[in-house]
Amino acid sequence: MKNIERNKPYDPEVLDKLHRLQIEMLKDLAEICRKYDLQYFAVFGTALGAVRHKGFIPWDDDIDVGMMRDDYEIFIRVVEKEMGDKYQMLTPEIDDRYACNVTKFQRKGTKFISHLSEKLECEQCIFIDIFPFDCVAPTNRKAKKQQLVTLFLDRLLYLCGTAYPIIPYTGIKHRIAANICWCVHYATKILKISPRKVYRLFEKESTRYNYLKTEMVTTFGEAISLKYRIQANKMLPVKEIPFENVTIKVLNNNIEHLEKTYGNYMKMPPVEQRVNHAPYIIDFGDN
Secondary structure, three states: OOOOOOOOOOOHHHHHHHHHHHHHHHHHHHHHHHHOOOOOEEOHHHHHHHHHOOOOOOOOOOOEEEEEHHHHHHHHHHHHHHHOOOEEEEOOOOOOOOOOOOEEEEEOOOEEEEOOOOOOOOOOOOEEEEEEEEEOOOOHHHHHHHHHHHHHHHHHHHHHHOOOOOOOOOHHHHHHHHHHHHHHHHHHHHOOOOHHHHHHHHHHHHOOOHHHOOOEEEOOOOOOOOOOOEEHHHHOOOEEEEEOOEEEEEOOOHHHHHHHHHOOOOOOOOHHHOOOOOEEEEEOOOO
16 A cells, blocks of 8 residues: 655645635535524634634645534535535435545535545545534443444445555554455445445434433544533534634634643644645646
């Protein structure tokens, strides 16, 4: 497998153009939310950038927003009706060739293809990542099980799309893990396990406890999903803070979200940890 340079710097003009287009996309996303009385909020790197840099993290190349599940479900249904000339949604449910649990709000007529997703045959455009937030199980035992099941399904979903994921090991551990990933990938092909099938199981487990309206919520699919779970009644109402030349909505308890996710979030990471999506094809179309 090739060595993927996830901290390779962008050409400054290209990154600036990408950021300007993503700001425009965020404005359109916010307009759809306003029309349907939906709530979005910046999360992860975008929420961090808003606080630490008053805009994008300098090496970041996407925008991350969260929505509560009910708002998320409405949003993905109305995008085509409201702005289908400019945008399309991407999930494995919408396109069975897409093997990732992260929902993408994509700008039509553009391209954004990285070495992380080069094997996927779906249309890949410049995007905003959208993370639905769901209820965490009401007991620790059930929450840990929910975490393990969603994490397993997330990894299986990814391996439906590639036999060569990023493996954070070296030496014999890397070879063993690489061989396992290769075997799992081709097993999904032989057994006809599609991304859509795995994604439906992932969604079922993620939303399993939503009917209970439990106290804690998170977005599933990460090894630390339980680490950054937060109290639902502290999230809203959202606040607006500066982001580049606009304002962006963040959680009412945004600082708690950042502390749980990053620890000392104001500390700059070393250069080797300043990762991005490493695109090798980026096309702005007519934008």
